[in-house]
Amino acid sequence: MSPLWTLLLVWALAAIAMTGAWRWQKARDNAGIVDVVWACGVGGAAIVVALLGDGAMLPRILLAVLGGLWGLRLAGHLWKRVGSEDEDGRYAYLRKHWHGDQRKFFLFFQAQALLVALFALPFLAVASNPVSSLGLLAAIAVWLISVGGEAVADRQLADFRADPANRGKTCREGLWRYSRHPNYFFEWLHWLTYVVLAAGSPLWWLALVGPVLMYLFLRYVSGIPYTEQQALRSRGDDYREYQRTTPMLFPWFPRSESARSEPEGPSA
Template identity: 70%
Template sequence: MNPWQQLLLVWLVAVVAQTSGWLWQRKRTNAGIVDVVWSFGVGGAAVLVAATGSGAVLPRVLLAVLGGAWGLRLGLHLWHRVRGEPEDGRYAQLRTRWGNDQRKWFAMFQFQALLIALFALPFLAVAANPVAQWNPWFIAGIAVWLACVAGEAIADAQLARFRADPANKGKACRAGMWRYSRHPNYFFEWLHWFAYVLLAVGSPIGWLAWTGPLVMYAFLRWISGIPFTEAQALRTRGQDYARYQRSTPMLFPWFPKEER
């Protein structure tokens, strides 16, 4: 397949997947499933694009393994939260505005299907890479992926342990990595997309791989990540979170200031 055929196929599969997620949400009144489907969908897109790509076998195998494993880990982590907790506060807030208007919820789920296709663009670049031999770029890509996925998993585990303690209800997490960044999981999530930039070195459409870190940063920083998460945190944690905001870097880890 050529890259645009691959992209169309990814989008069509994503439409079906997110429609299934919308039906699940409609039955259980929990829109958090959209994030689970997105994570599995992007990971599945990496495998699908690798399988249908025209490049050498080595970068396609690396793409399938790394992209698929990333999506599987994140999807399982989010699924554990969605099935065991009430609807995420971000979506609960939307529900107070939208109510049960399923047209709006369906549109939101289908927008996420488009985002799966958008985040598959770096995979197209890797799957078209004709470089068939191991080289420093591939090794660096694997190293970046390992470090970032491990970092995100550790940050997620630290937050989960903090939230599991009833004594921490209404408090901002300052444990471990969360002492140095208000969103260390987002930081590693963003950084992980550079792995595909490295795997795409030598591809005739290698420039497409840069859409991953650029688009992910834009979404995390200004659109759907940090703004929504911090607004919800201020609603539920109030002044404690406001003090945390004043003392701790937002995304890029650094030493915190004295709280005031």
């Protein structure tokens, strides 16, 4: 199957899945399911593209395994929150802002289906790669570091949130001491896996879409801006102090006590 038809198939499957997710949230007033289905959709796209690709077998096998396991882990982590907690504050805010308008929620869910297709572009580059020996170990190493780091960050935050004494406080433990969003950082890093796997592919440039698009969305669109707005609404001055002392995305040492009163410099 040509890359274009493969991409259209991924989009169609994602649109069907997101329609089901929209109906689920409509019945339960919990739009957090969109994140679970998006992770499943992107992980599933890696498997579909690998199966339908015409490149060398080994990169395609790694694409299916690494992409599928990434999606499964992330979806499982998100489902634990969606299935056991109230609607995420970001989506609760949208529900209030949109006055519960289900037409807007449907369009929002279908926009996520389109994003599944866009994030499948790096997979097309890997699945078209005729070379099976370039950078495979490096790609596995990047995947292990990124997915492992994200899992650690998620666990540290979940443990912090599980303690009633931390209600209304900001997590500064473990990786969260060095980045306000270490889970997002490792999520971004994960997409470099497919850049490495695509080395030698005639469509290698498509692999760059992953890290570039993920950075733009995390930094400027639906990741950090919404998360930090919600954190400021729920934690106020404690989170403002966290913003002053801790890098936004890329991990680094927190600012010293003496520097806390200085204006925050640019961070990514």
